[in-house]
Amino acid sequence: MPRVNKICCIGAGYVGGPTCAVIALKCPHIRVTIVDLNQARIDAWNSPDFHLPIYEPGLEDVVRKARGRNLFFSTDVDKGIQEADLIFVSVNTPTKKSGVGAGSAADLNYVELATRRIAAIATSSKIVVEKSTVPCRTAESMRIILEANSKPNTRFDILSNPEFLAEGTAIKDLFAPDRVLIGSLQTSEGKEACQALCEVYRNWVPNDKILTVGLWSSELSKLAANAMLAQRISSINALSAICEATGANIDEVAHSIGQDSRIGSKFLRASVGFGGSCFQKDILNLVYLSESLNLKEVAEYWKQVVTMNEYQKRRFSKRVVDTLFNTITGKRIAVLGFAFKADTGDTRESAAITLIRDFQEERALVNIYDPQVEHSQIWSDLSEASPSMSLETIQRQVSICSSALEACRNAEAVVIATEWAEFKTIDWQSVYAGMNKPAFVFDGRLLVNVEELRAIGFKVAVIGRGERL
Numbered sequence: 001m002p003r004v005n006k007i008c009c010i011g012a013g014y015v016g017g018p019t020c021a022v023i024a025l026k027c028p029h030i031r032v033t034i035v036d037l038n039q040a041r042i043d044a045w046n047s048p049d050f051h052l053p054i055y056e057p058g059l060e061d062v063v064r065k066a067r068g069r070n071l072f073f074s075t076d077v078d079k080g081i082q083e084a085d086l087i088f089v090s091v092n093t094p095t096k097k098s099g100v101g102a103g104s105a106a107d108l109n110y111v112e113l114a115t116r117r118i119a120a121i122a123t124s125s126k127i128v129v130e131k132s133t134v135p136c137r138t139a140e141s142m143r144i145i146l147e148a149n150s151k152p153n154t155r156f157d158i159l160s161n162p163e164f165l166a167e168g169t170a171i172k173d174l175f176a177p178d179r180v181l182i183g184s185l186q187t188s189e190g191k192e193a194c195q196a197l198c199e200v201y202r203n204w205v206p207n208d209k210i211l212t213v214g215l216w217s218s219e220l221s222k223l224a225a226n227a228m229l230a231q232r233i234s235s236i237n238a239l240s241a242i243c244e245a246t247g248a249n250i251d252e253v254a255h256s257i258g259q260d261s262r263i264g265s266k267f268l269r270a271s272v273g274f275g276g277s278c279f280q281k282d283i284l285n286l287v288y289l290s291e292s293l294n295l296k297e298v299a300e301y302w303k304q305v306v307t308m309n310e311y312q313k314r315r316f317s318k319r320v321v322d323t324l325f326n327t328i329t330g331k332r333i334a335v336l337g338f339a340f341k342a343d344t345g346d347t348r349e350s351a352a353i354t355l356i357r358d359f360q361e362e363r364a365l366v367n368i369y370d371p372q373v374e375h376s377q378i379w380s381d382l383s384e385a386s387p388s389m390s391l392e393t394i395q396r397q398v399s400i401c402s403s404a405l406e407a408c409r410n411a412e413a414v415v416i417a418t419e420w421a422e423f424k425t426i427d428w429q430s431v432y433a434g435m436n437k438p439a440f441v442f443d444g445r446l447l448v449n450v451e452e453l454r455a456i457g458f459k460v461a462v463i464g465r466g467e468r469l
């Protein structure tokens, strides 16, 4: 069995960075180099004050312990490839924006470029591990590219090792994963390569949590896991609409059904809609795969999960407008939270972006506060969401504030878009004093104590609760 001494990870993003930093920490005998074409990102990973490019609880501590010891960050992709005996491909696989499959298929250009680079540079045998989330059978395309371009006496074994970490809990998830999934060809060489990667994980993951399967099952399991998780959220959000219309309470409904051990209590939190770089992209990927396989009904089934999510976001912004007497023109709305979930600075597909765009279209004034998201990121997301508006126009309507209290000053309504823990301890009495009356709170994250806020004088609307404000 080949022994892994040197690992290279292509892609220093949300997955490559934390994943390989943890491998370096847990495997001091392995030299891990994370490479990326993006100089600014690598500089941030190497920054002397550990101002890392990603905010993730516990990540700085891991990087402090391993960087310079057996963990390195570099833009020298070729050297990283050349030296490694195992290479993770952890590049982005966004939804295609143009061409065949635009809007649903995964853009595999980055995976292909990285694969071609490996083929061009490698002069010794490598295990190439697909870490990015990809459609079923991508490993086959990678194998064909590598074999067609390989040098004499150089062999490539391809593995699929999808990542299941969630942002905000990435380090916790990597330290104690529910499972590590490794797919390989069921040949003796494929199984040997698989065992070599298993050995790496065995340094800290119990053996019974390391699952070895066929390549295609591994690739499909990743898409399936995200589709099932997102489907739960769309299901609970669909029920939240029924709650609002009937007077049932979604918290009580979620708790009641979650007690059934066959259903389970996790991932049943109604919200303003799921966001993040993965759920929508991966479901659309599954939809495209189903369509390409002529499985029209299967494609329609999964597509509905995304449709419901869009509906939930729209339903929420419409509720804000309807409640504020059918017009928000010229009214100030404080949006608390811009990240797609708590404990991350990531804003990809964040529901807050859609809400703010809807408020802008109604010509409201919007104050935003988020404890982690960079201001430049907010401006770039809002510009992308409203391509017909210049940044100057957007900035006449939208302000970024440095605290929740500041954002709420002179506002008519507060909208909670992200479940940051600090929003649970807001001094609502002071917020109320600074707002125009009647003062409204729209809780899209089931976060506030409704009775307490009503006692102060607020009118409170909560997702999945339809009682009078």
Ligand SMILES: NC(=O)c1ccc[n+]([C@@H]2O[C@H](COP(=O)([O-])OP(=O)(O)OC[C@H]3O[C@@H](n4cnc5c(N)ncnc54)[C@H](O)[C@@H]3O)[C@@H](O)[C@H]2O)c1
Binding pocket: 010, 011, 012, 013, 014, 015, 016, 035, 036, 037, 038, 041, 077, 090, 091, 092, 093, 110, 113, 114, 131, 132, 133, 134, 163, 164, 165, 166, 167, 277, 278
């Ligand atoms: N973000 C998550 O929580 C998460 C979790 C599990 C799986 N995934 C999957 O992992 C993959 C990576 O996601 P991410 O969030 O880390 O993306 P990301 O955009 O944060 O990082 C990808 C990095 O790859 C680099 N890159 C692209 N092509 C390159 C090349 N040819 N050579 C060197 N560097 C290159 C980019 O510059 C970028 O820094 C995706 O397929 C995603 O679906 C993401």
Ligand SMILES: O=c1ccn([C@@H]2O[C@H](COP(=O)(O)OP(=O)(O)O[C@H]3O[C@H](CO)[C@@H](O)[C@H](O)[C@H]3O)[C@@H](O)[C@H]2O)c(=O)[nH]1
Binding pocket: 133, 163, 164, 165, 166, 167, 168, 226, 229, 233, 266, 267, 268, 269, 270, 271, 272, 273, 274, 275, 276, 277, 278, 279, 340, 341, 342
């Ligand atoms: O009960 C819930 C749980 C989550 N969410 C929302 O769903 C989105 C996604 O949350 P989460 O899954 O926690 O974060 P991600 O980082 O997107 O992680 C998902 O996507 C990753 C990328 O593929 C996978 O690796 C993870 O296993 C999978 O959980 C966020 O907007 C959450 O606010 C809800 O609305 N209700």
